[in-house]
Amino acid sequence: MRFAVLEFPGSNCDHDCVYTLGTVLKQRVSLVWHEKTELPAGTDCVVVPGGFSYGDYLRCGAVARFSPIMQAVFSHARRGGLVWGICNGFQILTESHLVPGVLLRNKGLRFLCQDVHLRVEPSDTPFTGSVLPGVVLKLPIAHGEGNYFCESDTLKRLQDKRQIVFRYCAPDGALGEAFNPNGSLAHIAGVINAQGNVLGMMPHPERAAEAVLGGTDGRILFESALEALATP
């Protein structure tokens, strides 16, 4: 499968994604500079990585959303191609209106760098096909603006259409404010678009794809995407 990892000025998880996809999962992967206007031919999945694109100026992701490569990403998404935004990538996707909602400053105002538990919600997505709903994953977060927010009618739509993919939870899967690190509405850590091909998530699966890095739960998501891409 062919992956394209975008690279903006200030991206800092781009090479982690390339390493996980290329070295750990043995997939074809290219870094694509944001000034390019086309994705590599045959791209199956675009990864919008974490970091601080444009120094988080104005609002996180707001400036990157207007980078030339994003037009190609919009076309790819319209054609049903997979797009996966992680951390700052999620912020860029919300600013692009590819996924609903926005990411506000963490409720406690602090930058959070820690492991969290995530409950996989009942949602039919190519990124979670190998995981049963209710399964709890442990993944790292590293963000200052991960406090998910949307209007109440949007939240209702997300719930009704099963677009909430991950929620912050206790190690046993229970929900509670004590396990919601950043104040996210409805404990939301990841959402998918209505079409079901664009995922945004704050936690970093690419940082948890090898045991030596402290966990392999992130790998399950990459393997799910590979499986989805292999089954037309």
Added chain:
Amino acid sequence: MYLAKIYVTLKPSVLDPQGVAVGAALRHMGYKEVAGLRQGKYLELRLEDKGLSVEKAKARVEQMCAKLLANTQIERYEFSLTKERRSPRP
């Protein structure tokens, strides 16, 4: 030259943890009358006025606000537009 003074503020329904923290700091400093604080952004935008009417300039600033300067899901914006005289001599 036109000068647009743009104010971007969070909608009342959106939590502003920074504003809450700054307001709390003022109260800790002894300003007990502080009942609330909301933090926003102020931007000064200058536009070339050659061939640009006031109406057109306002419409352009409006677009810039809606497309980039504010995220209308969580923020509101307002602006004033004035024609600037030549910058004063130093």
